[in-house]
Amino acid sequence: MSDPMQAEQAHHGLQAQSDWGWLKDWRASAWSQFAATPWPTRKTEAWKYTPLKSMLGTEWSLSEQPGSATGTVFADWDRTVITLVDGKVTDHGALPEGVSVQLLSKATAEQRARFEQRLAKTLAGDQLFTTFNQALLAEAVWIEVAPETVLEKPLHINQVLSPNANGRAVPVRVMLDLGSRSQMTLVETFASESDGPVFINPVTEIDVGDSAKLTHYHLLLETGDVRHLGSLQAVLRAHSQMNSFHMALGGVLKRKDIVVRHCGSGAHLQLNGVYLPKGKEHVDYHTTLEHEVPHGTSNEVFRGIIGDDAKAVFNGRIHIHKDAQKTLAELSNKNLLTSHRAEINTKPELEIYADDVKCAHGATVAQLDKGSLFYFLSRGISRQEAEVMMSFGFINELLEALDDDPVKRLLRPLLASLFAKEDDLAGHLL
Amino acid sequence: MLNINDLHARVEDTAILHGLNLEVKPGEVHAIMGPNGAGKSTLGNVLSGRPGYEVTGGTVTYKGQNLLELEAEERARAGIFLAFQYPVEIPGVSNMEFLKASVDAIRSARGEEAMSSMDFIKLAREKCKAVDLPADFLKRGVNEGFSGGEKKRNELLQMMLLEPSLCILDETDSGLDIDALQVVARGVNELRSPDRGIIVVTHYQRLLDYIVPDYVHVLAKGRIVKSGGRELALELEKHGYSWIDEEVA
Numbered sequence: 315m316s317d318p319m320q321a322e323q324a325h326h327g328l329q330a331q332s333d334w335g336w337l338k339d340w341r342a343s344a345w346s347q348f349a350a351t352p353w354p355t356r357k358t359e360a361w362k363y364t365p366l367k368s369m370l371g372t373e374w375s376l377s378e379q380p381g382s383a384t385g386t387v388f389a390d391w392d393r394t395v396i397t398l399v400d401g402k403v404t405d406h407g408a409l410p411e412g413v414s415v416q417l418l419s420k421a422t423a424e425q426r427a428r429f430e431q432r433l434a435k436t437l438a439g440d441q442l443f444t445t446f447n448q449a450l451l452a453e454a455v456w457i458e459v460a461p462e463t464v465l466e467k468p469l470h471i472n473q474v475l476s477p478n479a480n481g482r483a484v485p486v487r488v489m490l491d492l493g494s495r496s497q498m499t500l501v502e503t504f505a506s507e508s509d510g511p512v513f514i515n516p517v518t519e520i521d522v523g524d525s526a527k528l529t530h531y532h533l534l535l536e537t538g539d540v541r542h543l544g545s546l547q548a549v550l551r552a553h554s555q556m557n558s559f560h561m562a563l564g565g566v567l568k569r570k571d572i573v574v575r576h577c578g579s580g581a582h583l584q585l586n587g588v589y590l591p592k593g594k595e596h597v598d599y600h601t602t603l604e605h606e607v608p609h610g611t612s613n614e615v616f617r618g619i620i621g622d623d624a625k626a627v628f629n630g631r632i633h634i635h636k637d638a639q640k641t642l643a644e645l646s647n648k649n650l651l652t653s654h655r656a657e658i659n660t661k662p663e664l665e666i667y668a669d670d671v672k673c674a675h676g677a678t679v680a681q682l683d684k685g686s687l688f689y690f691l692s693r694g695i696s697r698q699e700a701e702v703m704m705s706f707g708f709i710n711e712l713l714e715a716l717d718d719d720p721v722k723r724l725l726r727p728l729l730a731s732l733f734a735k736e737d738d739l740a741g742h743l744l
Numbered sequence: 745m746l747n748i749n750d751l752h753a754r755v756e757d758t759a760i761l762h763g764l765n766l767e768v769k770p771g772e773v774h775a776i777m778g779p780n781g782a783g784k785s786t787l788g789n790v791l792s793g794r795p796g797y798e799v800t801g802g803t804v805t806y807k808g809q810n811l812l813e814l815e816a817e818e819r820a821r822a823g824i825f826l827a828f829q830y831p832v833e834i835p836g837v838s839n840m841e842f843l844k845a846s847v848d849a850i851r852s853a854r855g856e857e858a859m860s861s862m863d864f865i866k867l868a869r870e871k872c873k874a875v876d877l878p879a880d881f882l883k884r885g886v887n888e889g890f891s892g893g894e895k896k897r898n899e900l901l902q903m904m905l906l907e908p909s910l911c912i913l914d915e916t917d918s919g920l921d922i923d924a925l926q927v928v929a930r931g932v933n934e935l936r937s938p939d940r941g942i943i944v945v946t947h948y949q950r951l952l953d954y955i956v957p958d959y960v961h962v963l964a965k966g967r968i969v970k971s972g973g974r975e976l977a978l979e980l981e982k983h984g985y986s987w988i989d990e991e992v993a
Contacts (some may be wrong), residue, residue: 684795689832689886692792693846693902694820694853701844707885709835714836714885740844 344448374483381478412463461493468499501641551580560587564595576610591624752801762966778963821853823909893924929954949981
């Protein structure tokens with residue numbers, strides 16, 4: 315048994331507090347698996363470009379009580395909100411009709427039985443930090459949306475780390491089961507008010523029912539001394555649609571494993587994302603599209619702007635199974651390096667076992683286009699402002715592709731201000 | 745306003761301009777004509793400060809200052825405007841944002857107050873109408889997916905909003921059908937004024953039916969080899985550029 319992250323005590327402490335035998339077994343099996351897994355090195359393919367050194371040297375503990383946080387990021391808009399501070403649910407607004415939410419920490423005997431069935435279905439697979447999440451899981455938010463429910467307001471899962479979270483590991487699980495023919499927007503945001511070091515370890519599992527339509531945002535807005543290692547697993551049923559938008563600002567270390575499975579035919583996935591590390595930050599997106607059935611379509615577009623000494627990793631895998639005929643899958647990854655020291659490792663991986671499919675991928679790395687820059691200059695715009703506007707434009711192309719909703723309107727100024735070291739340089743983008 | 749004296753310039757390792765002389769006074773419209781490869785586009789690019797165009801000799805004075813010492817953005821702020829032969833597409837940045845940033849930069853350089861967003865939108869819509877461009881083009885990415893004619897009209901829209909002192913139109917007529925050509929010409933004619941100089945660079949005489957120049961210059965092999973009035977353009981139209989070559993030789 316190895317425990318390089320010094321989390322064994324936290325695991326045992328958690329186990330000792332619980333009288334729920336099934337849950338304890340479920341966590342214990344994950345702990346054994348985690349402890350038996352060799353700690354990733356440069357030779358471990360999935361972690362080749364993302365060293366985990368910064369996870370060592372801290373004895374990660376779990377928080378008992380949520381700290382106090384202002385929670386001002388992404389706060390002021392019309393939505394149904396569930397707020398978690400340090401992994402504990404602190405605010406749970408009135409739910410619209412057709413939506414039910416259950417919390418693992420407060421499950422009744424009857425709910426426990428259902429939780430057991432639901433958790434047993436989950437796909438830890440070989441993702442190291444999904445396994446870690448299972449081993450230390452104290453809270454899960456399980457959202458069920460009844461069939462044929464159309465939600466007007468987005469549901470916002472607002473996860474905040476308080477200053478109390480320093481030195482803590484914060485594993486949280488969010489599960490969404492969207493009933494057939496239902497439509498909704500789920501917004502997940504992650505923000506930190508902690509000085510760190512802090513380790514947030516979220517897992518999101520989504521099941522999009524037959525002919526259901528989900529718009530999804532998964533926004534990692536933490537900055538500073540935060541490690542965010544987590545995963546998103548989604549299952550698409552027949553003729554469902556999922557439009558999932560991802561964003562990662564910096565932070566010491568971010569790694570998101572995204573797996574989307576086409577389990578019912580005729581489903582469509584739009585998976586877009588942007589990552590914007592600067593300073594010495596590190597962001598890593600590993601995405602996998604599993605086309606298991608025929609007639610599925612996927613379109614994936616990720617873009618990154620990497621500045622200063624930052625590093626980014628993008629690994630986009632498309633796996634088309636033998637029976638998944640008539641699949642259309644496209645993947646594009648474009649990167650902009652705004653410094654000579656910035657680094658990107660991008661790798662598309664195609665594995666195709668069906669013969670009647672269309673599959674395309676492309677990855678590029680570039681600097682800001684000189685011809686475009688001159689166009690700005692020739693109109694009197696300063697070089698600094700031109701660079702801000704061009705960087706923003708590169709990312710904004712993906713925002714423009716989103717439906718017109720309140721999240722897009724919140725994201726725009728956030729992104730605009732991000733590229734400008736001085737406020738007035740973003741003035742024309744707000 | 746503009747004085748070009750014995751200008752030599754090269755692009756990378758190729759010398760293109762070999763001693764070009766030209767004087768433009770306020771209120772004048774000069775047409776620069778010439779065969780392909782004569783250096784027509786190089787002239788516009790050198791004047792607007794495009795990187796990669798190196799001046800190897802001669803002087804350019806604009807409103808009494810040494811133009812060649814100014815950065816591209818400083819030239820624009822001093823009132824020089826180049827209408828691009830191939831306008832650049834910038835997806836993700838809306839035309840409106842681009843125009844507002846540009847107008848603000850130039851007004852600020854002139855010591856004028858920034859326009860309010862409301863006033864600007866109103867003005868931009870008005871100018872759109874003048875160049876026959878639907879107002880929803882303001883919301884689209886800069887030149888993104890525009891047709892050739894729409895891009896040229898967008899250049900003209902920028903020119904009208906920026907109100908430059910010296911306009912350089914680099915083959916603005918290329919790729920335009922006759923209707924679009926007339927729209928562009930009407931716009932340029934509207935901008936003619938006693939305190940503004942205009943240089944129209946073109947391969948064909950056609951545009952000059954609509955923008956009647958005060959002077960026509962023939963540019964060949966990097967120099968102005970012949971200057972005259974409007975009739976020179978007609979002569980070129982009739983005889984092509986080969987007789988110039990013979991005359992120069």
